[in-house]
Amino acid sequence: MLSDNNLNKSIVYAGSDTFSIQPLQRLLSLKYRRITVLTRPPKKQGRGMKVKSNPLAEFAIQHNLETLIPESPNENSFLEKMAERKPDALITSAYGKLLSEAFLDSFYIGSINIHPSLLPRWRGPSPIESALLEGDKTTGVSLIQMTEELDAGPIYQQESIQLSGENSKTLSEKLSLLAADMVQKFLPIFLEGNSSTKNQDESLITYSKIIKKEHARIDWNEPSQAIDKKIKAYYPWPVAHTYLDDKYLRIWDSESLTGDEDNSSPGEIVESNQEGVVVKCKHSKIILKVIQPEGKKEMLAADFARGRKLEGKRFS
Known part of the structure; x- marks a missing residue:
């Protein structure tokens, strides 16, 4: 007491x-x-x-x-x-x-x-x-x-x-x-x-930095593990982001994948499935699970992909 x-x-x-x-x-x-x-x-x-x-x-x-x-x-x-x-x-x-x-x-x-x-x-x-x-x-x-x-x-x-x-x-x-x-x-x-x-x-001693919005821009030439860490680190602010068809897209959740069996290039959408949208990174892939398209609310990436032909398109 x-x-x-x-x-x-x-x-x-x-x-x-x-x-x-x-x-x-x-x-x-x-x-x-x-x-x-x-x-x-x-x-x-x-x-x-x-x-x-x-x-x-x-x-x-x-x-x-x-x-x-x-x-x-x-x-x-x-x-x-x-x-x-x-x-x-x-x-x-x-x-x-x-x-x-x-x-x-x-x-x-x-x-x-x-x-x-x-x-x-x-x-x-x-x-x-x-x-x-x-x-x-x-x-x-x-x-x-x-x-x-x-x-x-x-x-x-x-x-x-x-x-x-x-x-x-x-x-x-x-x-x-x-x-x-x-x-x-x-x-x-x-x-x-x-x-x-x-x-x-x-x-x-190690030092952390002041985080700015531009730090959260995804570079698809990085390995999937590095991108996944960035997505998790920058949620809920400033939120990792990229562009699709010149439109801003925020990424809220993801998972790094193993395996690199195809010849697609970094940033290219390899497939979409019930788990989300799979994207090629450097020597690896990542699945985007929750995203927020420009002008819309947060949604499951699988719902965003439904009815859209995304395979072959590229994030930039």
Whole structure:
């Protein structure tokens, strides 16, 4: 059972995207009483470029949580507000902004950053996508002490999971739940001042990159395994895409195939069947299972192929 002393600690929880919701939800279910959410301002999104709050901000509003939304948490005026609050602890999860030493010094006990990789592998903004693109067999969650350098702080705890065909959406969901479990177990130790850390091994650092829409364009001259990894890594954003008859087509799900018995060229549609649409890649093939044609909704590739003569056509 958690002590009243711990449940009354002042915690600032900083985050922005869907990944950051589960750990916060767990803290609320455990009856931590003084949680303030720190998140990013609304921004224009979607085709209509409407101003929209991020997923964590919407969750905070739905649960009537006090929410702070500064343009920059490192500005002097905001730092003064934090000093007046005298918060005990900071937990960050996909907040998306670098935090200054002055900001981090605002917290009496210290800080915990939830990072969805086994640091020092995949520091940076896209650790989940990078693990899938590189075909990692395992990944996990690291709880680290925050420093001014991105994802470079000493490690409190790590837990790993085996990868088994996930895409970025399903892997993010798994890691978010794992993070919630880890925070539940670790936070009481941390709040009581009994935590310890180990430094990251600098010789093992790898960095993930900022993902852009153009990264998701399919190159059919790559092997099918590389294309399949890209399709899984870039779902649900920016979504792998290609062109058929000069029309934009998004690819939501696929499976790499073995065997290369024909003389077709990369990007050529070899056949369509009840499983989907089979496409030639470099020395291999891939079956597209779920797609979204331009101007239409997501659909099974087999349904798209039905009634169309696709064999011999080429994706570009």
